[in-house]
Structures are given as structure tokens and as C-alpha cells.
Amino acid sequence: MDTDDTDSSQRESRTSESDPPEQAELSSESISTDSSGSDLPDSSDESDTATPEESSGTESQSIEDMLLEFDQQEGLIRDRSLLDPNYVVEEDRIVGRDTQLQKVTKMLRVALGDNRPPNLFLYGPSGTGKSLITKAVCKNISSICESRDIQFGTIEVNCQDLDTLGVAVYELTKQAADEAGVDVQVPKHGVATKEKWDELYRIVNENFDSVVFVLDELDMLVGRRDKKEPAFSRLLYQLSRSGANDDLNAYLSVVAISNDTRLMESVGSRAHSSFTPEDVHFDDYDANQLKAILRRRKDAFHDGVVNEDVIPLAAAFAAQTHGDARKAIDLIRVAGELAEREGDDHVGEKHVREAQDKVEKNRVLEVVRGISTQKKLCLYATAAVAAETEDGSARSTTGYRVYQFLTDTIDTDQYHQETYVNKMKELTTYSLVDFERRSHGPSSGMFLEFQFGERPDTILETLREDSRLEMVSSNEVETVVHAQLRNRN
Incomplete structure (x- = not known):
């Protein structure tokens, strides 16, 4: 029986993702005492005590007054939407991406006729226009299709917060329903993943002639570790085969977006054979x-x-x-x-x-305020390594050994290296760190190399505000890092 693809076995038995509750800090009230040490009330008459506002001859403003005063000010910013990086701007505001814009437009434009657009794989660093161009092109296609009475839909999901294949399929179904203005008729949990697929197909078949599925941050959809194939690979296979299996009557195209330039190397052979995308590279x-x-x-x-x-x-x-x-x-x-x-x-x-x-x-x-202690330890260890290397990078193998030192020092649970790597990859969604797969010869094997978008010292300084990390000597961590870097070389 096909069951919902939940991630129930995702962590080792020794680990705990939850942070310990923060200890509330108590402050003592100041008490007036006389020379003998006995507590005395303040002898001054309240009526004789002036507030700062009264002393200065000004009256305090109410919240409403302050809000209205601010609302009446012209300010410096005229259109805040243009300062939102996720806002889909007009074509003439898209700069430095002429080649990529032309490629994506030419390949997706066949949706305007009675044809299926090819699948696309857009890859490159964060913030280089991948999502922006995809949204802009699809927005223009939708406008033209509407004038031609063609039901075109863009179904977009960001995979960074999706744990399993079942959750991903439901999110696609929900987005398709929102695009079509209809309701989803299956629950998010408690049903087989196949039922979610069937509901997605039903919504698309009943409401669209052509759809583009945009899968942003696709590499983050790893899924359960007991599966031989990562969840993003199974998702690509199912979507790209849906037309051939007669599950979908509408023309379907998949646009996979990732910061990981080697994502397709992790895609299974079946998915690779059926997906067969056109590649579009985005550089810095x-x-x-x-x-x-x-x-x-x-x-x-x-x-x-x-x-x-x-x-x-x-x-x-x-x-x-x-x-x-x-x-x-x-x-x-x-x-x-x-x-x-x-x-x-x-x-x-x-x-x-x-x-x-x-x-x-x-x-x-x-x-750092929103992540668990374990993720803080992974991030701290990796940043500590990056802070001591010439190019500001940190190998996963070196970072993991420093992570082991940290967990031993504060006497907490310790992840296996695979889980440490996965937690660091999860942190890439916050644009603090990027990674590449590397190999320094047959003897070194494969490893991930992490690079930070911010100064590692800033990250370390912020992480030390956590009481558990504050107790770890920064000098000792630096000594361990130097020892590991020497052993690496």
C-alpha cells in the first residue's frame, strides 16, 4: 500500500533538534535604605516629582498621534515594492541577463501555441536572477495566453521548507488550486501520496491547457534517508512522466532552479532520462x-x-x-x-x-535566533574553520571534526557526519553559506566546500551570544581548527 512519504526516521536516536528553554534573567528592584540599613519608603511627595516631559515643558504624544504624524510625512521612499528583491519588475528593469532572458523566453514561448515547452534547469549562485527571469517570462506568457483564450498556469513552490515527497506534492496541489481558484479535496496528511498526485492531475486537467511547474531551491528537497533516490529526483521523474502516462491532458513543463551546479549528478537515471532539461547558467x-x-x-x-x-x-x-x-x-x-x-x-x-x-x-x-542548538553548533564549527583559511572556505570533513570537539566540550548529543552536512546544506537557504562538491584527488575522496556570504567572524560573534556556546573558549576552538587544517595538509 502506498503511504504518505513522511520523514519520520530523519534523525539519529541520540540527537535532539530542540533548543533548551532560555533561562529568564531576574533583576532585583532597587530599594531605598537609611543609614541603618532598614528599608524605607521614598519620603518625597509624588505630586512634587515631575516627569521628564513635564520638566522639559513638553507633552508626550499618543501612539495614534505619532502614527498620524509619520503618515503625513512625505518620506524619502516613493515606491517600496521596487525595493523588494522578490517583486517581479518590468522587463526594462532586468539588467545583465540578456542571454539568459532570451534563452528562457525562446524555450517557454511555445506555450503560446499548441505545443509543450521543454523542461529547463536554471542553476547558479543565489541572487543572480534565476527566479526573477522565470517569473517575468511566465507573467508575460500568462498575459498573452489570456488574450488568446488559452488557460495557462504557473505553479511555483520553494522546496527549502518541504521535508518529503508527499508534502511537496501537496504543496504543488495547493498552489495549482490557488492558481485555478478552486479548493483542494484531499488533506495534507493521512492519505497516500498517490491520492495527492491524483488530485493534482485532476485540478490541472480541469483548469489548464498548459502549465509550467517552477521548482525553486529544488536541491533542498532531499526527503527520507531510507529511500535510495532523493525526493527531488522522484518528483522530477513523476512530473516529467505524467504526460506520457496519460495522467495529464494539459501541456506540462518543469523549470528546476538550484544554486547547486551539480544537482543533475544526483538525479536518478530514470528521472534523468525522462526530465532531459535545457540548461541555463546564471553567473555572479x-x-x-x-x-x-x-x-x-x-x-x-x-x-x-x-x-x-x-x-x-x-x-x-x-x-x-x-x-x-x-x-x-x-x-x-x-x-x-x-x-x-x-x-x-x-x-x-x-x-x-x-x-x-x-x-x-x-x-x-x-x-541564529530561529535555529536549534545543534544547527548553531554545525554553523559555529564551519565558520570557525572558514575564519582561519585564506579563501574563507571550509571543507565539510574539517568542519565536522571541529563540530565533534564542540559537542564533546558542552556535553551534548552528536550527529553523524552525514547529518552535519545535511544541516549545513539546510542553512544555505538563508544565504549565509553556499557549497560546492569537490575532490582533491583520488586519495581525498569527495567532500563539500562551504563558503560564507557574510564574514565568518560576524557569524561567530553572533553565535557566541548563545549561553551554551559562550562557555566554549574561542582560543581553544582556534587551536583545534589550526590542528585540523595542518592534518588536512
């Missing part, structure tokens, strides 16, 4: 391309409020961290918001530098 943006991207979004601000040095500086910062356009856009957004809060009438270099520190620290804080 350089500083000039990032400047062009930001200039195309400069009208998000009111005229004349952005100083000339803002865009070049923001582009330079983003170019230093793997040419990520999302980071460049985030920088000028935060710089603008900082200038507004400070009451300045221009966005300048000072605000960009403040924004760089704020964005970097906020991103790290956002990640």
Missing part, C-alpha cells in the same frame, strides 16, 4: 551590473534624495559577497529607511555603511 553579477540594477530601481525614491555615491557603494558591497542582487537591493532599502528614521533629507554614504552593518548583522541574528 559584477559591480557594474549591480550598479545598473540599482539605477533601474532608483525611482523607488523621490527625485534628488539619493546621493551620487550611494549606488556605487551599495553595488561594491554586494559584489564582495558573491554578486548577489538581493543584497544590493536590500542595502539601498535599509539605507533609505535609516535616513528616514534619522530625519535626514538625503540618503548618503553614511547610511549605506550603516545599512551594510545592519543587514549583515540582522541576517545572522535572524538565522
Whole structure:
């Protein structure tokens, strides 16, 4: 019997993903005492005590007054949607991706007629336009199809938060139902995965002539470890075979998007044979391309409020961290918001530098506050290695040995190396770390090499705020790292 593909066996028996509850800090109240040490009430009359507002002759504003006052201010930002990296912008705002844009457009345009578009594999670093171009092309195809009375649908899911094949199929079904404006008639849990597939096929067949399934961050859909084939491989096989099996009447195309350039090497032979995608590579943006991207979004601000040095500086910062356009856009957004809060009438270099520190620290804080102690240990160990290497990279084999030292030091459960690697791969979704598969000769075997989008020292500094990591001597960790790096060489 086909059962729901849940991930019930995903961790070793020794491990625990939950963080210990935080200890509440108690503060003692200050007590007035006389010279004899006895507690005394404050002898001053309350009526004689003036508040700071009364002393200064000003009245405090109510929350409503403050909100209305802010609402009436013109501010510096005119259109905040243009400062959202995920916002699908017009074609003339897409910069530095002419080749990729033409390839994707030419291959998907057959959806405008009575043909099935080819499957695509879009790969390259985070923030290089893969999702943006796919959404922009599909949005234009949808508009033209609507004028031709063709029912075209774009069904998009981000696989980073999907644990198993069954969950992924349900999410596709839900997105298809939302696109069609209908209801899903199967539950998320408690039914066989096949029933979810059947429901997906039913919704597509009844509501669409042609559909494009966009599978973003596909490499994150690993699924259960007891399966011989990763979940993303089985998903690709099932989708690409659905038309041949007469499960779908609509024309179907799959666009797989991944930061992992070697994803297809992990796809099973059956899926590889049926999927057979057209490859489109996206490389890093350089500083000039990032400047062009930001200039195309400069009208998000009111005229004349952005100083000339803002865009070049923001582009330079983003170019230093793997040419990520999302980071460049985030920088000028935060710089603008900082200038507004400070009451300045221009966005300048000072605000960009403040924004760089704020964005970097906020991103790290956002990640480490929401992850388990075990993931913090994996991240800490890997960042500690990267901080001591010339190129800022860390091999998974070296990082795991430092991780073992950390778990032994604080006397906590210890993952096997495979699980350590999987937890680090999960952290790639936060744009803190990327990885590549490497081999340094037949004797070294295969390993992952992690590289950080932020400074490893910033990550380490933030992680040390955790009370359990604070007790570990940074000098001892550094000594262990140096020893492991020597042994590696």
C-alpha cells in the first residue's frame, strides 16, 4: 500500500533538534535604605516629582498621534515594492541577463501555441536572477495566453521548507488550486501520496491547457534517508512522466532552479532520462551590473534624495559577497529607511555603511535566533574553520571534526557526519553559506566546500551570544581548527 512519504526516521536516536528553554534573567528592584540599613519608603511627595516631559515643558504624544504624524510625512521612499528583491519588475528593469532572458523566453514561448515547452534547469549562485527571469517570462506568457483564450498556469513552490515527497506534492496541489481558484479535496496528511498526485492531475486537467511547474531551491528537497533516490529526483521523474502516462491532458513543463551546479549528478537515471532539461547558467553579477540594477530601481525614491555615491557603494558591497542582487537591493532599502528614521533629507554614504552593518548583522541574528542548538553548533564549527583559511572556505570533513570537539566540550548529543552536512546544506537557504562538491584527488575522496556570504567572524560573534556556546573558549576552538587544517595538509 502506498503511504504518505513522511520523514519520520530523519534523525539519529541520540540527537535532539530542540533548543533548551532560555533561562529568564531576574533583576532585583532597587530599594531605598537609611543609614541603618532598614528599608524605607521614598519620603518625597509624588505630586512634587515631575516627569521628564513635564520638566522639559513638553507633552508626550499618543501612539495614534505619532502614527498620524509619520503618515503625513512625505518620506524619502516613493515606491517600496521596487525595493523588494522578490517583486517581479518590468522587463526594462532586468539588467545583465540578456542571454539568459532570451534563452528562457525562446524555450517557454511555445506555450503560446499548441505545443509543450521543454523542461529547463536554471542553476547558479543565489541572487543572480534565476527566479526573477522565470517569473517575468511566465507573467508575460500568462498575459498573452489570456488574450488568446488559452488557460495557462504557473505553479511555483520553494522546496527549502518541504521535508518529503508527499508534502511537496501537496504543496504543488495547493498552489495549482490557488492558481485555478478552486479548493483542494484531499488533506495534507493521512492519505497516500498517490491520492495527492491524483488530485493534482485532476485540478490541472480541469483548469489548464498548459502549465509550467517552477521548482525553486529544488536541491533542498532531499526527503527520507531510507529511500535510495532523493525526493527531488522522484518528483522530477513523476512530473516529467505524467504526460506520457496519460495522467495529464494539459501541456506540462518543469523549470528546476538550484544554486547547486551539480544537482543533475544526483538525479536518478530514470528521472534523468525522462526530465532531459535545457540548461541555463546564471553567473555572479559584477559591480557594474549591480550598479545598473540599482539605477533601474532608483525611482523607488523621490527625485534628488539619493546621493551620487550611494549606488556605487551599495553595488561594491554586494559584489564582495558573491554578486548577489538581493543584497544590493536590500542595502539601498535599509539605507533609505535609516535616513528616514534619522530625519535626514538625503540618503548618503553614511547610511549605506550603516545599512551594510545592519543587514549583515540582522541576517545572522535572524538565522541564529530561529535555529536549534545543534544547527548553531554545525554553523559555529564551519565558520570557525572558514575564519582561519585564506579563501574563507571550509571543507565539510574539517568542519565536522571541529563540530565533534564542540559537542564533546558542552556535553551534548552528536550527529553523524552525514547529518552535519545535511544541516549545513539546510542553512544555505538563508544565504549565509553556499557549497560546492569537490575532490582533491583520488586519495581525498569527495567532500563539500562551504563558503560564507557574510564574514565568518560576524557569524561567530553572533553565535557566541548563545549561553551554551559562550562557555566554549574561542582560543581553544582556534587551536583545534589550526590542528585540523595542518592534518588536512
